[in-house]
C-alpha cells in the first residue's frame with residue numbers, strides 16, 4: 001500500500017515519499033507528515049534477531065513506499081557501513097539504572113549521523129525517480145551538529161551542493177572546527193551574527209521565496225533541506241527506537257511486550273517525535289520523556305498548553321538544544337488538532353506573529369504520553385560528575401540533561417519501568433564542559449589537552465572525528481548578518 005505525505009498547513013494534494021524528501025518543506029511552509037502511521041509487520045522476536053541494517057529496512061520500507069526494495073537496501077548499505085566505528089551502529093550501554101542508546105558512533109560523533117548518513121542516498125535516489133535534472137542545493141541551519149553531519153554526508157555527492165548556516169558564537173569549539181575545515185567543492189559554511197532560531201527562520205524564508213526559486217530553476221538549481229523538517233531525516237530516526245527495544249528483548253533485559261520509557265534530550269523535537277512514531281508503530285513505549293536545558297520552552301508547553309517563545313535565548317553548555325522554536329512540534333500539533341491543517345496553520349501563524357499559541361484542553365489531553373522537564377546548567381554539570389563517579393561512564397552535556405530529567409521523573413513518579421536514554425553526542429564533542437563538570441582543575445587546559453585527559457579518564461578511544469580536526473586547515477571563513485543570508489546563497493551559486 002502506498003503511503004503518501006501531506007502538508008501540516010493546507011489540504012494540498014498529498015505527495016509520494018520521494019517527492020516529500022526532495023522538497024524538504026511543503027510549498028505552503030508546512031511540514032510533510034505521513035497520511036497515516038504504519039504498523040510494524042514483523043514481530044519483535046523476529047526483530048530481535050536482526051542487525052541494524054535489517055531493522056532499518058523493516059522500518060523504512062513502511063514509510064518510503066515508492067522506493068523499491070533494491071533502492072532502499074542500497075541506500076541502507078551505503079549509509080550504515082564503516083563510517084560507524086561499531087558494527088552495532090547504535091550500542092546500548094547500561095549505566096546506573098538506565099540504558100544509554102549511544103547514537104554517536106558515526107562520522108561526526110553526534111546522533112545527527114544516524115539520519116544524515118542515509119539522507120544523501122535517499123535524496124539522490126529520489127531525484128532519479130522523479131527525473132530531476134536540477135542540481136539540488138541543500139540549505140541547512142544548524143545549532144552545531146546537523147551542519148557537520150550534513151556536510152560529511154553531502155560532500156562530493158554528485159548533483160548536490162550544500163550550504164550550512166551556524167550561529168557564529170553559539171557552537172562549541174569542536175563543532176565549529178569540524179564545520180569550517182570541511183573539504184569538498186560543493187560545500188559552503190557560513191557563520192551568522194545571530195542565534196540558531198535566526199538561522200532557521202532565515203533558511204525557511206529563503207525556502208519560501210518564490211522569486212528566488214524561479215531564478216534558481218532557470219539556472220538549474222533547486223533547494224532541499226537536511227534539517228529535521230525533512231521527512232527523510234525523521235524516518236531513519238524511527239529505526240533506532242525499534243532497534244533499541246528489540247535489542248533489550250534479545251539481551252533478556254525485558255519480556256516481550258513489556259513497556260519501556262524513552263528519554264530524549266530535545267531541541268527541535270525531531271528525535272523525540274521519531275520515538276513517538278515508533279510507539280505508534282507498535283513498539284511498547286510508555287512515557288516519552290522530553291528533556292530540555294534552560295531554554296525550557298517545551299517544558300512550559302507540556303505544563304501549561306501554551307507555547308511561548310517570548311523569552312531570552314540562553315546560551316548553554318548543551319548548544320545543540322539551544323532552540324526556542326522547535327520546528328517538529330508542528331507535526332505533533334497537527335496530529336492532536338485532529339489532523340486539521342487549517343487549525344494547525346492558525347497556531348503557526350500566531351507563533352510567527354505573536355511568538356506564541358495556546359492549544360485547547362482537548363488537544364492537551366492527547367499529550368498524556370509525554371512528560372516534560374528540564375535541567376539547569378548546574379544540574380547538568382552535577383549529573384555528569386555523579387554518573388562518572390558511580391558508573392565510570394562519561395556523558396556528554398546533552399545526554400546529561402536527559403539523565404537529570406530522568407532522575408527527576410523517577411523521583412516524582414516512582415515509575416520503575418526500564419528506561420532508554422537517547423545518548424546524542426560523544427563527550428569528546430563537548431570536552432571542556434564535560435571535563436569541567438568532573439573536576440575544576442581541568443579549566444586551565446587547552447582544548448586538545450582536555451581531550452587527552454578525557455581519553456585517560458574515560459577509557460574510551462579518541463574518535464576519528466577528533467583526530468581529523470587536530471591538524472585540519474580552516475577552509476571556510478564567511479561570516480554574515482542575518483539579513484544577508486539570501487545574498488550569500490546567491491553569491492555561492494553564482495546567480
Ligand SMILES: *Cc1c(COP(=O)(O)O)cnc(C)c1O
Nearest residue numbers: 145267268269270271320424425
Ligand atoms: C540535535 C541535537 C539534539 C536535539 O535533537 P532534536 O531532534 O533537535 O530535538 C540533542 N543533542 C544533540 C547532541 C544534538 O546534536
